[in-house]
Amino acid sequence: MQKAFVIASACVVALAGAPALAADTASAQLVGPNGEEMGTVEMQQGLTGVLIQVQASGLAPGEHGFHIHQVGTCEPDFEAAGEHYASGGTGHGYLSENGPHAGDLPNIAAGQDGTATADIFTPLISLAEDATNTVFDEDGSAVIIHENPDNYVDADAAGGRVACGVIEAGQ
Numbered sequence: 509m510q511k512a513f514v515i516a517s518a519c520v521v522a523l524a525g526a527p528a529l530a531a532d533t534a535s536a537q538l539v540g541p542n543g544e545e546m547g548t549v550e551m552q553q554g555l556t557g558v559l560i561q562v563q564a565s566g567l568a569p570g571e572h573g574f575h576i577h578q579v580g581t582c583e584p585d586f587e588a589a590g591e592h593y594a595s596g597g598t599g600h601g602y603l604s605e606n607g608p609h610a611g612d613l614p615n616i617a618a619g620q621d622g623t624a625t626a627d628i629f630t631p632l633i634s635l636a637e638d639a640t641n642t643v644f645d646e647d648g649s650a651v652i653i654h655e656n657p658d659n660y661v662d663a664d665a666a667g668g669r670v671a672c673g674v675i676e677a678g679q
Contacts, residue, residue, distance in 0.1 A: 534635050534643065536651050536673030538564055539582065546671045547624075549651050551643075557631035560613070564625075564653060564671060567618035573654035573666025574626075576611035576633060580648020582672035589650040589672055592663060593633070595641040600663035607660075608632065610641050611649075615657045635677070649675045 532553040538546040547564035562574065577589035592600060592611035599606030610632040618624040634642050643649035651673045654666035 532635060533678030534675050535678060536675045538651070538653065538671045538673040540566060540671055541586070541669075546653075549673055549675075551635060551675070553635040554629070557629055558633050558635060560626075560628040560630065562616055562624060562626040562628070564616070564618070565623045567622045567624055567653065567670065568655070569618050569620050569622065571615040571617050571657035572624070572670070573652075573656060573658035574613045574616045574628075575652050575654070575658070575666070576613065576643060576675070577650045577652050578611070578647070580650050580674045582650060582674060586652060586669035586672040589652055589669075593643065593649050595633070601658070601660040603660040612658075612660075616653065637677075643675050644677060651675060 534551040536549040538548060540546045544566065546566045550561045552559045576593040577591065578593045579588060579590040581588045592609060594609035594611060598609045600609060600612060601607040602612060613628055613630060616624045616626045632641060636642055637644045652669050653671035654668065655670050656665065656667035659665040
């Protein structure tokens with residue numbers, strides 16, 4: 509647990525010295541399959557990547573896959589968000605010899621009350637519109653919470669999509 513704290517602290521220090529960018533913040537409002545509100549995802553551009561802060565509710569207790577998907581829509585169903593965001597075309601998973609791709613993120617864990625909070629830092633995406641790995645390409649991007657944990661090798665292991673949110677640039 510102490511190691512995670514040290515990593516998070518280092519990320520905050522890196523963010524504090526980051527220059528302001530055109531799109532230095534973004535957010536997504538998470539909704540469930542029936543349109544119910546399930547939380548928020550806040551993003552902050554840092555000098556070397558993006559800090560993602562998740563606050564979700566209404567989840568089954570346990571671990572859930574959490575990914576950025578290639579299309580910025582959740583309508584008419586969460587499948588419309590497409591596959592995982594793979595800027596650069598690499599394979600899925602932290603443990604795959606061809607991965608990870610830009611949409612790969614660590615699992616999040618929901619407690620017995622169905623809530624999950626997580627701070628995740630990734631150097632694989634950008635909020636800058638002119639970056640090659642931007643989440644703001646021509647069709648946008650979305651965040652998805654899956655029903656099962658990601659095994660970090662097989663893209664289908666995380667199962668169905670239980671929450672979706674379109675990533676929108678901050679003001």
